[in-house]
Amino acid sequence: MSKKPALAPQAASLGAGSERVGAGKLDADFELIELLFFAYRDFVGEPDRLLAVHGFGRAHHRVLHFVNRHQGLTVAELLEILEITKQSLARVLKDLINAGFIEQRAGDEDRRQRRLYLTAQGEVLAYALAGMQGQRMARALAEAGAADRPVIKRFLEALIDPERRATALAKA
Amino acid sequence: MSKKPALAPQAASLGAGSERVGAGKLDADFELIELLFFAYRDFVGEPDRLLAVHGFGRAHHRVLHFVNRHQGLTVAELLEILEITKQSLARVLKDLINAGFIEQRAGDEDRRQRRLYLTAQGEVLAYALAGMQGQRMARALAEAGAADRPVIKRFLEALIDPERRATALAKA
DNA sequence: AAAATTACGTCAACGTTATTGACATATTTC
DNA sequence: GAAATATGTCAATAACGTTGACGTAATTTT
Numbered sequence A, B: 001m002s003k004k005p006a007l008a009p010q011a012a013s014l015g016a017g018s019e020r021v022g023a024g025k026l027d028a029d030f031e032l033i034e035l036l037f038f039a040y041r042d043f044v045g046e047p048d049r050l051l052a053v054h055g056f057g058r059a060h061h062r063v064l065h066f067v068n069r070h071q072g073l074t075v076a077e078l079l080e081i082l083e084i085t086k087q088s089l090a091r092v093l094k095d096l097i098n099a100g101f102i103e104q105r106a107g108d109e110d111r112r113q114r115r116l117y118l119t120a121q122g123e124v125l126a127y128a129l130a131g132m133q134g135q136r137m138a139r140a141l142a143e144a145g146a147a148d149r150p151v152i153k154r155f156l157e158a159l160i161d162p163e164r165r166a167t168a169l170a171k172a
Numbered sequence C: 001a002a003a004a005t006t007a008c009g010t011c012a013a014c015g016t017t018a019t020t021g022a023c024a025t026a027t028t029t030c
Numbered sequence D: 001g002a003a004a005t006a007t008g009t010c011a012a013t014a015a016c017g018t019t020g021a022c023g024t025a026a027t028t029t030t
Helices: A030-053 A058-069 A075-082 A086-098 A120-144 A146-159 A162-171 B030-053 B058-069 B075-082 B086-098 B120-144 B146-159 B162-171
Strands: A102-106 A114-118 B102-106 B114-118
Touching: A030 A058, A030 A120, A030 B030, A030 B058, A030 B120, A030 B146, A058 A075, A058 A086, A058 A102, A058 A114, A058 A120, A058 B030, A075 A086, A075 A114, A086 A102, A114 A120, A120 A146, A120 B030, A120 B146, A146 B030, A146 B120, A146 B146, B030 B058, B030 B120, B058 B075, B058 B086, B058 B102, B058 B114, B058 B120, B075 B086, B075 B114, B086 B102, B114 B120, B120 B146
Parallel strands: none
Antiparallel strands: A102 A114, B102 B114
């Protein structure tokens, strides 16, 4: 029950009732959709090149990032953030542990848990990666207008599925 | 009742810009960095589910999108936008052609070229996908403040590598 | 204390998207 | 006619993800 300015592709036969298509053809904001695609590609592309030096990929980056942000988190918590399976996590986590970027320590209260921490080496890499994205983000914020950070924040939050929004923010 | 161990052990969440930083480590805006990660994940996740119905993936989406936006483009042009190899493109393009979503026609001037067009069926799918992302984008824009579209646009543009920016905009 | 559950690890098979390298086939241009 | 161009294709490989099944240690329940 929201009004949607229809946008006809080339719709030859529009005569009949409600020949709707898929999720509805609203006037999709192609410009911003594409901008987001290109923006994200470059946003992760730069760190990718540094990661490749160590033989790592994007998945390793995500693990490094969230372990850095929440040192001592459990494997279960990390899986919940990343929304991947434990088998997927296992491979990259093993790489990072073997290479000495992350270490595990059994939980104090619950010794089944493997809490994750960055090593000194891991912090170096995590900060280097964060630096790249941080600088890019800072530049973007400056060009948008530094005072508009709240606008950007609301925009990005609203892009997230409502159910997940609270979770994402809590982690952030 | 399950005893839920406290999340985010050490990381006290802090507001906008200022993280404690050692000498040399810059002040990465972790909040926006993560928000962009979660936002993009959900932004592409919803279309993914529709694509899966047809046995397609994200790569097919990108091809559908850009062929829709630039009907009649050549394979070379598409490769330039996507920045992938022709072998990578070949597989998804073949899928889309075989399934009747995209068709090729030899160029008028240069008959070596295979210009790409959406079929009627292809347009249906492309618009359904665009509708999903368009609605999400519209919602995000509304929550950010519709008047702030220029801010968002500048922000996203500035996230793109400077060299690529012109190209991305031209295509958009 | 036995039984069940939880937290995690791991082996195996497989799918999607990307890569590099090499080679084939038209078509256009010099 | 030779060279360059636009595209297609075969083959091998890598990164990242999935599902399914099973194992083990630690904790909780009964």
